Amino acid sequence: MNSQSIAIDSPIVERARSWTRGKHAGDRIYRAVLTLAAVSILLIIIGLIYELTAGSSASISAFGIRFFTDSEWNPSANHFGALPFILGTLYSSLWALVLALPISIFTAIFLSEMAPRWLERPMSFMIELLAAIPSVVYGLWGLFILQPWLVKNVETPISKSPLASLPIFGDLANGYDMLAASMILAIMILPYITAVSRDILHAIPKSVREASYALGATKWETIKGVVLPYARAGIIGGVMLGFGRALGETMAVTMMIGNAPIFKLDLFKSGYTLASVIANELAEASGLYRSALIEIGLCLFIITLIVNAGAKLLIYYTAKDINATT
Amino acid sequence: MAEASSLLKPSRRSRLRVMFSGFMGIVAAAAAIIACGALLAVLVYLAINGLSALNLSIFTEGPVPQGQPGGGLRNGIIGTLILMSVASVIGLPIGILGGVYQLETNTRFSRMLRFLTDVMNSIPSVVMGIFAYLIVVLPVAAMSPGHAFSAFAGGVALGFLMIPTVMRTTEEILKLVPVALRDASLALGAPQWRTTWSVILPAARGGIITGILLALARISGETAPLLFTAFGNLDFNVRLDRPIDALPLNIFNYATSPYDNLHHLALAGAIILLAIILVLSIAARYALKGQNVE
Numbered sequence: 141m142n143s144q145s146i147a148i149d150s151p152i153v154e155r156a157r158s159w160t161r162g163k164h165a166g167d168r169i170y171r172a173v174l175t176l177a178a179v180s181i182l183l184i185i186i187g188l189i190y191e192l193t194a195g196s197s198a199s200i201s202a203f204g205i206r207f208f209t210d211s212e213w214n215p216s217a218n219h220f221g222a223l224p225f226i227l228g229t230l231y232s233s234l235w236a237l238v239l240a241l242p243i244s245i246f247t248a249i250f251l252s253e254m255a256p257r258w259l260e261r262p263m264s265f266m267i268e269l270l271a272a273i274p275s276v277v278y279g280l281w282g283l284f285i286l287q288p289w290l291v292k293n294v295e296t297p298i299s300k301s302p303l304a305s306l307p308i309f310g311d312l313a314n315g316y317d318m319l320a321a322s323m324i325l326a327i328m329i330l331p332y333i334t335a336v337s338r339d340i341l342h343a344i345p346k347s348v349r350e351a352s353y354a355l356g357a358t359k360w361e362t363i364k365g366v367v368l369p370y371a372r373a374g375i376i377g378g379v380m381l382g383f384g385r386a387l388g389e390t391m392a393v394t395m396m397i398g399n400a401p402i403f404k405l406d407l408f409k410s411g412y413t414l415a416s417v418i419a420n421e422l423a424e425a426s427g428l429y430r431s432a433l434i435e436i437g438l439c440l441f442i443i444t445l446i447v448n449a450g451a452k453l454l455i456y457y458t459a460k461d462i463n464a465t466t
Numbered sequence: 467m468a469e470a471s472s473l474l475k476p477s478r479r480s481r482l483r484v485m486f487s488g489f490m491g492i493v494a495a496a497a498a499i500i501a502c503g504a505l506l507a508v509l510v511y512l513a514i515n516g517l518s519a520l521n522l523s524i525f526t527e528g529p530v531p532q533g534q535p536g537g538g539l540r541n542g543i544i545g546t547l548i549l550m551s552v553a554s555v556i557g558l559p560i561g562i563l564g565g566v567y568q569l570e571t572n573t574r575f576s577r578m579l580r581f582l583t584d585v586m587n588s589i590p591s592v593v594m595g596i597f598a599y600l601i602v603v604l605p606v607a608a609m610s611p612g613h614a615f616s617a618f619a620g621g622v623a624l625g626f627l628m629i630p631t632v633m634r635t636t637e638e639i640l641k642l643v644p645v646a647l648r649d650a651s652l653a654l655g656a657p658q659w660r661t662t663w664s665v666i667l668p669a670a671r672g673g674i675i676t677g678i679l680l681a682l683a684r685i686s687g688e689t690a691p692l693l694f695t696a697f698g699n700l701d702f703n704v705r706l707d708r709p710i711d712a713l714p715l716n717i718f719n720y721a722t723s724p725y726d727n728l729h730h731l732a733l734a735g736a737i738i739l740l741a742i743i744l745v746l747s748i749a750a751r752y753a754l755k756g757q758n759v760e
Contacts, residue, residue: 164657164658166657166659166660167657167659169659170657170659170662174566177559177560177564177567178564178579180560181579181583182582184586184629185582185585188594191597191600192593192597243497245497246494246498247494247497247498247501249494250494250498251498253494254491254494263502266502267501267502269509269747272683272747273740274688274689274714274743275689276687276689276714276736277512277687277717279718280717280732280733281511283721284511284729284733285507285511327504327508330501331505334501358483358486358487359491360490360491361483361487388589388591388593390590390591390592390690391689391718395718395721395722415690418592418690419592419690422693422694423693434600437593437596440590440592441589441593444593445585445589448584448585449585
């Protein structure tokens with residue numbers, strides 16, 4: 141695969157396939173059609189940004205910067221503040237990351253460094269399969285199985301124990317809460333982080349590990365002292381990709397989080413996220429209400445864009461580093 | 467002598483190091499078991515309960531009013547197939563031609579385009595839904611009062627979501643077609659469009675089909691962008707300018723309803739949706755295996 145793509149980029153090939161040379165009438169149409177497709181992708185992106193901005197202009201001029209610091213969301217009074225949604229999105233995604241991170245990194249280490257081939261194949265296949273399950277199906281499982289289980293085996297015992305005095309735990313509510321949403325998000329991003337981290341670990345040259353073994357390091361010392369530092373930026377990139385997915389994840393969270401526009405640190409209380417409020421309310425909204433929801437969409441777009449761009453850069457530079465040293 | 471034997475015998479410290487290494491191995495294995503266990507729990511639950519909820523009437527009956535027994539997912543299944551067709555009509559030409567464009571050019575614009583498809587791939591589907599809502603639903607509502615949501619709007623949202631996947635896989639697979647094939651065709655005097663159409667695209671067919679199937683698998687379960695575009699419809703509908711039901715919308719509405727029989731319908735819907743995705747994914751692998759570029 142690599143040698144092929146190198147051959148294609150070589151200058152001789154470049155000249156041979158310089159596509160502006162064809163003088164045939166059909167080639168002119170061919171070029172026009174291809175350029176049209178390429179430009180339409182550009183137009184979709186520009187159109188998306190323009191439409192989101194234009195659609196939220198009423199809300200932007202009505203609330204300005206206060207939109208992001210105001211925590212009251214009251215459609216009947218035409219008063220809109222997005223703070224509970226922004227905090228709810230970040231808070232649930234962060235907890236999802238905290239829950240998923242150790243398990244997915246250790247699973248990636250297991251798959252790449254320890255598991256025999258007969259075990260690695262089916263496990264990897266299953267993890268890829270789980271990344272393909274739609275959000276709404278995870279939400280259904282969460283509603284029917286995870287949420288009752290959490291209430292019975294996690295929330296009730298904690299609320300009766302001394303841990304309940306911590307600010308992140310409180311009295312039991314109805315079970316539609318931050319904890320349930322974070323758990324389902326954790327299960328959903330686990331396959332992503334595991335797959336990206338495993339790929340990065342696989343890409344690290346064997347010679348690096350062999351050098352470490354030759355110096356007398358044990359397997360774990362090699363992983364901790366040599367492999368992981370080598371893969372660090374790439375793994376952080378994979379983790380950020382998972383975080384970006386969690387931020388934009390809609391249906392499963394909407395079904396689990398309780399949809400109350402209040403932000404509390406307490407994991408046992410309902411919350412709301414940017415994506416969920418759009419999913420629940422946009423179809424029926426109009427006027428300033430609709431504009432505020434579109435501004436929330438714009439906000440979500442910008443946040444995921446920043447997180448994903450950061451992730452892509454980290455993965456790109458790690459891959460470049462690995463290629464440079466081999 | 468004493469020194470030599472102490473070199474050969476592992477010291478207490480090194481034994482501890484080896485033991486710790488083994489212990490961390492167990493920790494990693496435990497993490498893998500937890501991960502696969504949680505994921506198996508999802509799959510096994512859906513398989514058992516979804517399959518037992520399946521019966522023939524689910525495929526032949528439409529929805530019934532909430533609280534009444536019976537009902538089926540016919541409208542949702544047909545709606546999802548229609549939405550996927552509309553999405554393909556919009557997304558496939560742009561995606562495939564965009565991929566060919568990437569192969570044919572290497573300019574600043576084409577590099578920017580590659581970056582933009584990456585951006586597009588990371589846009590949350592709910593945001594893409596807002597875009598379809600703004601460019602299709604709202605203008606329709608402004609022009610003809612009483613109408614707003616439509617199957618077409620849902621198809622637009624899903625079609626845009628397909629573009630990045632189709633375009634990237636097309637580009638990757640076209641790169642694998644040997645340059646010699648192209649050169650041979652051009653040397654025989656074939657124009658470039660003819661070379662692409664008759665030589666390059668047939669050689670890359672399997673890979674392009676893989677990209678299409680993976681993109682279809684991705685959009686078949688999308689729910690959020692449909693909530694305010696296709697909207698859902700209690701009546702049977704195949705018209706593109708009317709709201710239409712979709713399988714993921716059924717699953718969402720029925721799972722969050724308080725009725726037991728609707729929960730069963732939601733589970734049946736989930737297993738049908740997973741079956742669609744599984745078939746598409748396996749077909750995608752199969753198409754790639756049939757791919758022979760050499």
